[in-house]
Amino acid sequence: MSKRRIKKIAIIGSGIMGSGIACHFANIGAEVLLLDIIPRELNDKEKAKGLSLEDKVVRNRLVNDALSASLKSKPSPIYHQKFASRITTGNLEDDIVKVSEADWIMEVVVERLDIKKQVFEKLEKYRKPGTLITSNTSGIPIKFMSEGRSDDFQKHFCGTHFFNPARYLKLFEIIPGPKTEQSVLDFLNNYGEQFLGKTSVIAKDTPAFIGNRIGIFSIMSLFHVVKDMNLTIEDVDKLTGPVIGRPKSATFRTVDVVGLDTLVHVANGIADNCKNDERLELFQLPDFIAAMVENKWLGSKTGQGFYKKHISDDVKKEILSLDLNTLEYRSSKKAKFQTLELTKSVDKVIDRFKILITGKDKAGDFYRKTFAALFAYVSNRIPEISDDLYKIDDAMKAGFGWEHGPFQIWDAIGVEKGLELIKSEGLQVADWVNNMVSSGNLSFYTIQNGTTYYYDIPSKTQTKVPGQDAFIILDNIRKSNEVFKNSGVVIEDLGDGILNCEFQSKMNTIGGDVLTGLNKAVDIAEKDFEGLVIGNQGANFSVGANIGMIFMMAVEQEYEELNAAIRYFQDTMMRMRYSSIPTVSTPHGMALGGACELSMHADKVVAAAETYMGLVEFGVGVIPGGAGSKEMALRASDTFRKGDVELNVLQEYFLTIGMAKVSTSAYEAFDLGVLQKGKDIVVVNKDRQIATAKAHAKLMADAGYTQPVKRKDVKVLGKQALAMFLVGTDAMEDSNYISAHDHKIANKLAYVMAGGDLSEPTLVSEQYLLDLEREAFLSLCTERKTLERIQHMLTKGKPLRN
Known part of the structure; x- marks a missing residue:
């Protein structure tokens, strides 16, 4: 069979989801055709211009406006604005013939079966046989959509459900129709993981599939608990946020962002179509939800939901909260629980669950009640929505941003303890769990030889979770492979x-x-190994240097110790660059300040697409002091070409630091010069990052890695560059664009990047620049305003402009 490749995808429907999916396919390099209907009437602007409904600009207005709005939205749906050129727009009358060129056609129109069926009828006239055709429905049964379509259509048809926003949420549910070929499911499963960077989960054709069935149950269950236990919405958001490994938006803020109407639509769909669900009563809307829907308090889209922004007469901004008893908005109340205090020193979320359920206060009651309900519910959804428990966990982690899935949480509490909680709440667990325990299996997951196994219900054995071969999971190998x-x-x-x-x-x-x-890692690798990866699988690669330590030394005026600490940082970066083995860095999430400097000194960077990278030291009143200022001067020097205005090139690198620019994706980091084209690479699936980095380190070692020679040929421009920078910073302060302290920091950076006040352009060593950088960093640490900035960052978590 010939290998299927996706070069071109046609997306039908350009709403928020359609445009978002189009952007994500453009992110990975596919050619995208985005189509929508034509408008029925002219708008005022078009009338004023004397246009008619026959004009192309009018016929494509809906699709172009939708895509344009999507590209302007924040957070951005696209890795780099230039990738938008991979998307061509059109309409369903003039351009539908072009779907014949697509390798995959995806329908993303309104959630109405009759409209979807009409679209498929139209598409079948132009679709070439063998082309994948899928629907991004969030709940309409797949079996109904393909009724009446040809055999070839039905074999290549299934549901492919992305979660919104398509770029950021990792869940990709694949839902087979009655006649979908296995090869189609296998292809999409692999394509989702490898190319789209998703967690692919093959679901059954049941209402709301896996993610929304469990996720909406979880939220609806909380809606009922909040009234029963007389909790406030702040209480629930405190209890269901980062403390248990859920997003900061927790429950009620998340609903505000998603839209209460969307949630209600899915909940109603489950209530109408899952009459045998043992917790059906929880999908009935509580009174306060019905009232909010009637009042159109749907969340961010209507300006108010569970929370509401309020600007008082003295122009003070305040976030108000909804009192669920009176349905009136009031000032937010800080939620505080003794049980949460018990987990303050427990860094790993997975270790907190055991403690949370022992709480003697309302929070303890809340966790016992909600976890019991969740455990019982997921146990009873097998085999209804999935045959395999790991798919439910994958769906919740990837679709709802939970750090751990329900069965992983249950394992952390203890399977038998979970059964006790379920019993005490008067709920019923599925028989298979009792059978599992009685046969001596006391966990849903085990780790064997660095690989995750799950309890497979039909065979009653621990079975390897499929698809792990492309991943290295550090949690699984840490104990057994520790050096x-x-x-x-x-x-x-x-x-x-x-x-x-x-x-x-x-x-x-x-x-x-x-x-x-x-340093120890480089020592060991040089002695006994062939290469070194610097990688972790935390939420962020690293937020940078420990500024608390710098602050303490500066306040105590321990300048010699501070000088030694900065030198140690610089020397470690240079050690990585000039080691006898290849070094590969793997930034993901935030890679700021010192973490960015570290990556810039590796032989290669294998960055996750979602990497937010930059030299942000100006925000705390210093310049990059871990070899970052030196490195930007060096990279500018390496970029100089014959005939260049070298000052302009250097200025670009200077501004990257001076404006504390941070990339909003790894692709933007190339524009900032912190990643380098032709050397560094990007992977879309973060789970594959360390395995890919290992492969590149091995490749460099096998190709005969040569230890680099220390650089003594960095061209610095001296006085001419310094003069230009100083004129620029003077003008910026005069026009109130920067403060006096910003001016001072910028001038220190200018001195370093110009190579000092040398009378003419000169070739210098890296060490020469490192010494200038360290001197500038130290002198800034003696400034009161710098210490104020560092203290503000440490206490408030955001920069101070003083």
Whole structure:
């Protein structure tokens, strides 16, 4: 059979979902045709211009407006604005013939079966046989949609449900129709993982599929609990947010963002179509929800929902909360529970669940009640919505941003303890769980030889979770493959001669222990291994250097120690660059300040597409001092070409630091010069990142890696560059664009990047620039305003402009 490739996809329907999906396919390099209906009448602007309904610009207005709105939305649906050129727009009358060129046609129109069937009838006239055709429905049965279509259509037809926003949420549900070929499901499953960077889950054709069935149950269950337990919406959001590994928006803020109408639509669909669901009563809308829908308090889209922005007479902004008893808005109340205090020192979310259910206050009651309901419910959904428990966990993690799925949480509490909770709430668990326990299996998951196994119900055995071969899961190998450990890092053997250095500090900040660990990793790799990966699987790669440590030294005026600490950071970065083995960095999420400097000194960067990277030190009143300022001067020098205005090139690199620019994707990091074209690469699926980095480290080692020679040929421009920078910063302060302290920091950076006040352009060593950088960093640490900025960042978590 010939290998199926997706070069061109046609997306029918350009609403929020359609445009978002179109952008994500453009993100991965596919050619996209985005079609929508033509308008029925002219708008005022078109009338004023004397246009008619026959004009192309009018006929494509709906699709063009929708795509344009999507591209302007924040967070952006696209990795880089230039990728939008991969999308061609059109309408369903003039351009439908073009779907014959597509390898995949996806329908994303309104959630109405009659309209979807009309669209498919139209598409079948132009679709070439063998082309994939799918629907992005969130709940209409797939079996109804393909009725009356040809055999070839039905074999290649299924549901492919993306979650909104398509770029950021990882769940990709694939729902077979009655006649879908297995090869089609296998292809989409792999394509979702490998190319779209998703967690692909093959679901059954049941109402709301997997993610929404469990997710909406979870929210509806909370809607009922909140009134029964007399909790406020702030209480519930405190209890169901980051403390249990859920997004910051927790429950009620999430509903405001998604839209209460969307939630109600799905809940009603489940209530109407799942009459045998043992918790059917929970899908009935509580009174306060019905009242909110009637009042059109649907969340962000209508300006108010569970929360509402309020600007008082003295122009003070305040977020008000809805009182569910009176249905009136009031000032927010801070939620505080003794049970949560017990988990403050427990860094790993998975270790908190055992503690939370022991709470003696309202929070303890809440967790016992809600976890019991969730465990009982998911146990009873097998085999209805899925035959395999790991698919339910995957769906909740990827679709709702939960750090751990229901069965993983149950395992963390203990399967038998979970059964006790279920019993005490008077709920029924599925028979298979009792059978599992009575046969001596006391966990849903086990780790064997670095691989995750799950309890397979039909065979009653622990079975390997499929698709792990492309991944390296550090949690699974950390204990068995540990080579070295301190309080900052764990160094693991990845196999094939490649080591991994994994940060373990709070938010993966880079302090003394992490630097010691990095040096140790290079030592061990040089002696006994062939390459080194610096990688972790935390929420963020690293938020940068430990500024708390810098602050303490600066306040105590321990300048010699501070000088030594900065030198140690610089030396560690240079050690990575000039080691005798290849080094590969794997940034993902936030890779700021020192973490960005670290990546810039690796031989190669394998960045996750979702990497937010930049040198942000200006925000805390200093310049990059871990070799970042030196590196930007070096990269500018390497970019100079004959005939260039070298000052302009240098200025670009200067502004990247001076404006504390941060990329909103790895692709933007190339524009900032912190990633380098032709050397660094991007992977869309973060789960594959460490395996890919290992492969590249091995490749470099096998190709005969040569230890680089230290650079002494960095061209600096001296006085001419310095003069230009100083004139520029003077003008910026004069026009109130920057403060006096910003001016001082910018001038220090200018001095470093110009190479000092040399009388003419000169070739200098990296060490020369490092010394200038360290001197500038130290002098800024003696400034009161810098200390104020650092303190503000440490206490408030955001920059101070003073």
